[in-house]
Amino acid sequence: MTSSLLYALISVSVKDGIDQFARNLVELGFSIISSGGTYRYLKEHDIAVTSVEEFRQTSLIRRLTAANNAKPEQERIPEQNIHWASQIAGQHAEIHGVLLATTAMADQLEALGMVRISLVCVDYYALHAELERPDATIASIIEAIDVGGPTQATAASKGGRIVVSTPEDRQETINWLRAGRPNEEEFVTRSIAKALANNLAYYAPLVERLSGGDYSVLVLERAQKLGYAENRWMGGADLMRRFGSKDRAAKGALSTFRRKEGSEPGYINYTDADGGRRLIARIENFYRKNGLSIPAIAVGLKHGNPCGVGIADFDTGAGMLRAIRNMVAGNPGALFGGTVMTNFVIDDEAAALLRTYLTGKQKRPIDAVWAPTVTDCAVAQLRRVNNRCRMMVSSSFSYGTTELSVAKRFRQLEADEFLRQGPGDQVFNLNDPHLTKLGRLTKRQRMDMLLGLAICGAANSNTIVITKNGMMLGLGLCQNSRVVACEHAVNGARRCGHNIRGSVAVSDSFFPFNDGPRKLIRAGVGAIFATSGSLNDKAFRTLCRGRKRRVNVVMGPDEMFRMFCKH
Incomplete structure (x- = not known):
């Protein structure tokens, strides 16, 4: 396929970075088609772009004109009527027709004077913002529903096109194109899957709002593949998050942690961490609500429940060490093989306390440590044989910033049923x-x-x-x-x-x-x-x-x- 036959349709409401994406596509041989605000934005940034209206007219007018000219002169329709027909024909029928056409239909497209759009980049109107507006009405919510973006994404998916449905996918797509389109079928299929998931996630809160809660749609995406399940014979396990929540995840969400040292964490490591994160968030928010300074917090956990909790003034490093001493001293034996989570940095002194405080000559084995960061010296002290101490760090998880979840809670029952209730943390x-x-x-x-x-x-x-x-x-x-x-x-x-x-x-x-x-x-x-x-x-x-x-x-x-x- 020659570069002149490469076309990309771009239609976005959020313009940040779209000019660079379009410029990169042009450099790769694409001709850009766009509409409305996106068309004007790209024009203002000196990017060669064809408007959707011009694209439709080019194809439709060519067909109408050819058919009109084939008639005897006395039977021809006025030229202005041809342009009127192009404006109302199927509400962008040419665009969707092109997107739905398969590669096997290339000859038909050419015969109709139409070209193949091979890449579609879309986003959606801010429906979620309208849903969250306190004075939003059913009428204003329905008015905010985007039709074009989801419809174009669906048509492009059915047509097997490359679909770029989130801003984070743009650079990845450019890199893939520059690399010569390796594993093309897999890449395109994943882009289609993400676009369709994006559609579901877009409509999910709308469905619940309009139905008064009679319907719920929960769309999840894999945040991390885990090392093992609750029991190893159960096969694999994953950490899932609500689709599209990566950039708006609660501060200190478990999906923001990365592994600094140790083997891949498993299902129970995450249930322990979830209990620790929730407890730290509750302590911070209870103290804040009652006008008290947020303390340094150290939590020990087993099977998702606390087995040691210690707090101290967050004024100096001594306060952080005192929080660890309080946590360990609560029940020194229970922490063996347990999980530790803190809202402060684990340094070499903190690591030494975790390993040796109130243990006599024996070193305490720690299964996992979750903290804003763990220093290299602390890593060396906490390290265990076979990498059995997982050290997980997140710059998003820091003193005084951990947020409580405000989302509805779901619990799956055995018969593929679910219980649903409101947020579970009262402060x-x-x-x-x-x-x-x-x-x-x-x-x-x-x-x-x-x-x-x-x-x-x-x-x-x-x-x-x-x-x-x-x-x-x-x-x-x-x-x-x-x-x-x-x-x-x-x-x-x-x-x-x-x-x-x-x-x-x-x-x-x-x-x-x-x-x-x-x-x-x-x-x-x-x-x-x-x-x-x-x-x-x-x-x-x-x-x-x-x-x-x-x-x-x-x-x-x-x-x-x-x-x-x-x-």
Whole structure:
């Protein structure tokens, strides 16, 4: 095929960088066809371009004129009628006809005076922005629907053309063309698949909005192929993200992490990291919401749940090391073979603490470390035989910036059904007027209660967490009764030698009986957070604030403050 027969159709609403893409195509022998604003933009940037209208007229007028001239002069239609026909013929029927024509139809195209467009570059009107506008109406949303972009992408896909449907694909396409089109069938097929996925993702939020939630379309793209599944016999596993969310992913999203050292992380590494990221985001947002400085945070995890949590003032390097000490000291044995996530840099001192603090002569094996970065000296200290310590870093994951998800949550059930609910992270101020307080929290108790609230909403229910001095002392989770959860939390703290007196206990719901809180109070807990809504509420308050006890209490309606998680 000669260069004069190479045509590219470009029609985009966002013009950033499109002039350079078009210029590169011209250098590669393409003639550019465009319309409207894109045509004017390219003209203004001194790029040779043919308008869609001119392209349509060139082909259609040629056919109409030839047919008209073949008639006797008295039967010919006026010339202006030919131009009128070209303007209304099929609403760009020539464009879509050219795109749908297969390579086997080259002779038919030539006979009709039409050329083959081999590349299409499109994007879509900003429908998502209209959907997110607070005062958007059904009429304004429908008005914002793009027809041209999705339709051209679909026609080009069916015609087997190269489809460039996102800005990030433009340079990749240029590089591929310059390289001589290696593995052409695979490249074109992938471009078609992405264009069709782009169409689905474009319409997905519109479908849900217009149907009032009766229909949901979830379009995902692979962010990373994982080393192995939850069990190795299950085959492969992938980290997926919502299609098109790469550039607008939440800060510190797991897809932004890259592997600096160690073997490829697997499914469980990511479920652990997800639990850690969510917990760090909750701690940062709870402290911010309550007007407190965001602390340095270190989290240890096993099977997606925290096995150690430590915080400290983020003022100096000493604060970061103190956060690690608090995390490890909470339950030194539980961290063996576990995952660590921090909102600060892991340097050689931090790595040394992770490996040796409270271990005696034995070095603690760490399965994975997730942090903003890990220094080279720290890598050397954390490295294990067979690369079994995965070190994952992300510049997007940094102190004070981790965002909580605001997306709806889906859970797949066994019979290929799904549960859907709203975002699962509630962050509130302890001065919320809906909260009832008995007694006065000390400043330290307030900070520890915020830590406990953050942990409680990120661990499997039923959950009781005990915190003190920026450390998680004990955690009773995933229990069938609240009293057993209290026992687990108290016994875990005692087993690790912690002094529970004056600590804070947080429950993810109300206490139906006094057996659970009685165990906490007898262990020395000085303040308790629980929801209200139980027939036992009055007895619970009397137990905590009786003659012999002065345990501080914070309570709020269960329908507003319950923190059930991971059901």
